[in-house]
Amino acid sequence: MTTGPVLVLIDHSDDGTVRPAVRELLALAARFGPAHGVWVDASGPSPEALAELGAFGSATVHTVVPAESHHLTPVIAAALAAVVRAAAPRAVLLTSSFEHKEVAAVLGALTGAGVVVDVAALDEVDGTLVATKQVFAATWTTRCAIRTPFAVVAVKPNAAEAVRSDAGPATLLAHAADPAGAARGVELVERSERSPSGRPDLSSAQVVVVGGRGTEGDFSLLDELADVLGGAVGATRVATDEGWIDHEAQIGQTGVTVSPRLYIGAGVSGAVHHRGGMQSAGTIVAVNTDPEAPIFEIADLGIVGDLRTVLPAATAELRRLLG
Amino acid sequence: MRIVVCVKHVPDLMAERRLVDGHVDREQGDGTLNELDENAVEAALVLAAELDAEVVVLTAGPDDAVDAVRRGLQMGADRGVHVLDPGLAGSDVFATARVLAAAVRTIAEQGPVDLVLTGMASLDGLTSMLPAALATELGLPQLSLASELTVVDGIVQVRRDLDHATEVLRSPLPALVSVTDQSNEPRYPAFAGIMAARKKPVDVMTLDDLGVDPASVGADGSRTEVIDATERPPRENRLLITDEGDAGARLAAYLVDHKLV
Ligand SMILES: Cc1cc2nc3c(=O)[nH]c(=O)nc-3n(C[C@H](O)[C@H](O)[C@H](O)COP(=O)(O)OP(=O)(O)OC[C@H]3O[C@@H](n4cnc5c(N)ncnc54)[C@H](O)[C@@H]3O)c2cc1C
Ligand SMILES: Nc1ncnc2c1ncn2[C@@H]1O[C@H](COP(=O)(O)O)[C@@H](O)[C@H]1O
Numbered sequence: 001m002t003t004g005p006v007l008v009l010i011d012h013s014d015d016g017t018v019r020p021a022v023r024e025l026l027a028l029a030a031r032f033g034p035a036h037g038v039w040v041d042a043s044g045p046s047p048e049a050l051a052e053l054g055a056f057g058s059a060t061v062h063t064v065v066p067a068e069s070h071h072l073t074p075v076i077a078a079a080l081a082a083v084v085r086a087a088a089p090r091a092v093l094l095t096s097s098f099e100h101k102e103v104a105a106v107l108g109a110l111t112g113a114g115v116v117v118d119v120a121a122l123d124e125v126d127g128t129l130v131a132t133k134q135v136f137a138a139t140w141t142t143r144c145a146i147r148t149p150f151a152v153v154a155v156k157p158n159a160a161e162a163v164r165s166d167a168g169p170a171t172l173l174a175h176a177a178d179p180a181g182a183a184r185g186v187e188l189v190e191r192s193e194r195s196p197s198g199r200p201d202l203s204s205a206q207v208v209v210v211g212g213r214g215t216e217g218d219f220s221l222l223d224e225l226a227d228v229l230g231g232a233v234g235a236t237r238v239a240t241d242e243g244w245i246d247h248e249a250q251i252g253q254t255g256v257t258v259s260p261r262l263y264i265g266a267g268v269s270g271a272v273h274h275r276g277g278m279q280s281a282g283t284i285v286a287v288n289t290d291p292e293a294p295i296f297e298i299a300d301l302g303i304v305g306d307l308r309t310v311l312p313a314a315t316a317e318l319r320r321l322l323g
Numbered sequence: 324m325r326i327v328v329c330v331k332h333v334p335d336l337m338a339e340r341r342l343v344d345g346h347v348d349r350e351q352g353d354g355t356l357n358e359l360d361e362n363a364v365e366a367a368l369v370l371a372a373e374l375d376a377e378v379v380v381l382t383a384g385p386d387d388a389v390d391a392v393r394r395g396l397q398m399g400a401d402r403g404v405h406v407l408d409p410g411l412a413g414s415d416v417f418a419t420a421r422v423l424a425a426a427v428r429t430i431a432e433q434g435p436v437d438l439v440l441t442g443m444a445s446l447d448g449l450t451s452m453l454p455a456a457l458a459t460e461l462g463l464p465q466l467s468l469a470s471e472l473t474v475v476d477g478i479v480q481v482r483r484d485l486d487h488a489t490e491v492l493r494s495p496l497p498a499l500v501s502v503t504d505q506s507n508e509p510r511y512p513a514f515a516g517i518m519a520a521r522k523k524p525v526d527v528m529t530l531d532d533l534g535v536d537p538a539s540v541g542a543d544g545s546r547t548e549v550i551d552a553t554e555r556p557p558r559e560n561r562l563l564i565t566d567e568g569d570a571g572a573r574l575a576a577y578l579v580d581h582k583l584v
Binding site: 316 | 340359415416417420443444446450451452453454455456458459460462463464465466467468480484485486487488489490491492493494495498503504505545546547548549550551552553554555558560561562563564565566570571572573574575576577578579581583584
């Protein structure tokens with residue numbers, strides 16, 4: 001039986017705002033031990049961030065100010081490894097973004113930890129952590145036992161529900177910066193962070209409205225439907241390659257993976273690469289003029305029709321019904 | 324100059340993919356070169372033409388994994404290395420990284436390796452962890468998820484698009500770079516390339532050749548274990564309707580009835 005705290009890498013934007021997924025990670029961590037945040041950057045958390053982290057279950061936040069750019073994933077991993085040595089945790093939880101999966105891989109290589117990424121649920125069976133994840137474009141579910149005493153787990157959105165309490169701000173515990181060298185010679189030349197869109201974050205949204213080539217570049221009908229449903233807007237690679245919408249809206253095997261309660265695809269054929277990023281959605285609705293479109297093979301509600309008439313009609317009706 | 328490209332043989336994306344005893348079933352018909360590794364081979368070939376480098380395609384995997392190496396040779400790589408050993412079965416990402424690192428070091432005995440290239444993810448596991456684990460194992464600078472890649476005067480520079488940001492990273496060679504599907508358009512092997520590939524050498528190496536302790540890899544050397552795998556049941560009560568002017572309203576009603584709004 002392993003003991004010790006469960007560390008959560010605090011994912012935050014460059015201006016120090018804690019990303020919403022962290023709240024879920026803290027709630028998940030608390031099931032297996034005391035949840036401790038880990039904050040890696042040049043300036044440390046603001047008082048607001050500490051209040052938020054305290055309220056969402058992290059009584060302690062470990063800080064490390066690395067000698068090299070804190071955006072480089074091996075630097076983050078080395079900082080985490082330093083906290084791991086000091087705090088002897090039973091696990092480290094991170095978000096399952098591309099960057100943090102990389103941090104997980106380096107941390108695993110540095111510490112000998114068993115690592116599982118893209119995890120949808122985490123449980124404890126006879127003292128062993130068992131991670132549930134979906135593979136093969138979400139057509140299979142696997143459960144993976146982590147055999148090492150210390151585990152590293154990258155968790156997808158919605159794996160746990162955030163829990164807010166009236167606990168006070170988190171207490172800081174500073175750790176010495178490790179000497180330079182973790183970056184192994186890599187230099188960050190440029191970084192520009194995108195500003196948030198005002199819509200829910202695609203990867204964690206409960207409703208996602210997705211457009212493909214069939215939109216012919218006009219996403220306004222999708223935007224309107226997404227607004228009524230409070231959803232995020234996503235796209236196929238064709239739509240992002242055409243420049244109709246930003247690259248980060250791409251859903252699929254080489255883009256974002258989504259698991260919303262509701263996925264609505266319009267003018268999307270349902271290519272295998274796209275399915276890989278959306279097939280675990282709760283309910284799938286598809287609007288396509290081609291009755292043979294492969295997306296209809298996985299749609300709970302398939303509508304053979306033109307998105308240019310079906311979407312506005314649905315939006316108008318929803319506005320009426322929802323008042 | 325020498326470039327090593329890591330490629331993986333995976334079950335065909337279009338075929339039915341299964342898990343047996345927690346491992347990818349490789350008995351189900353044809354596998355292919357992991358599509359995303361074609362981008363890595365392409366990137367290597369473009370750089371090799373610019374810098375006059377040798378391109379070595381490297382894989383670790385069972386017998387038919389050599390098909391992935393062959394595909395790389397058909398695209399234009401110079402030679403292949405196939406790590407083939409019964410002890411590999413069941414290796415996790417860290418065991419695989421240990422084996423590939425040993426292979427890269429062995430290749431380097433014949434002359435320095437300046438660049439290790441990989442794909443962004445393997446389309447069977449999709450973990451994207453191997454490049455970072457391999458770079459750590461080799462102690463190389465890692466520049467991952469490159470959508471653009473240049474090498475000038477021994478300095479490699481990449482641009483990468485992340486979930487929340489775009490970055491430009493740079494490091495001196497030798498380095499490890501993983502490339503995305505946005506980085507290039509992989510060439511299709513020409514007939515001449517397919518013929519030429521038949522004569523290109525593929526060295527087979529065992530764990531013993533690489534000096535890797537079999538106990539440190541394979542299922543025994545792995546830190547995680549798949550304890551069960553189940554196929555998702557097909558979706559039930561699916562409905563397909565044709566728009567007769569009322570589909571928008573029916574869509575709205577469906578969402579309300581199913582409490583999705
Ligand atoms: C290595 C690799 C990785 C890839 N990764 C991804 C990925 O991550 N994500 C991704 O999405 N793709 C990815 N792709 C591309 C993928 O294979 C498909 O090409 C792409 O998903 C198709 O996009 P689409 O559905 O918009 O276009 P199409 O396949 O062209 O489909 C357009 C659909 O719109 C319908 N349509 C046309 N007009 C209308 C209308 N007025 N109303 C309603 N329907 C209409 C058509 O009937 C058609 O079914 C990848 C490809 C490769 C090779
Ligand atoms: N067994 C292997 N042999 C050679 N290269 C591999 C192997 N497994 C993974 N790779 C490389 O690592 C990349 C990322 O794979 P993964 O981390 O499994 O998603 C792939 O695109 C390949 O370039």
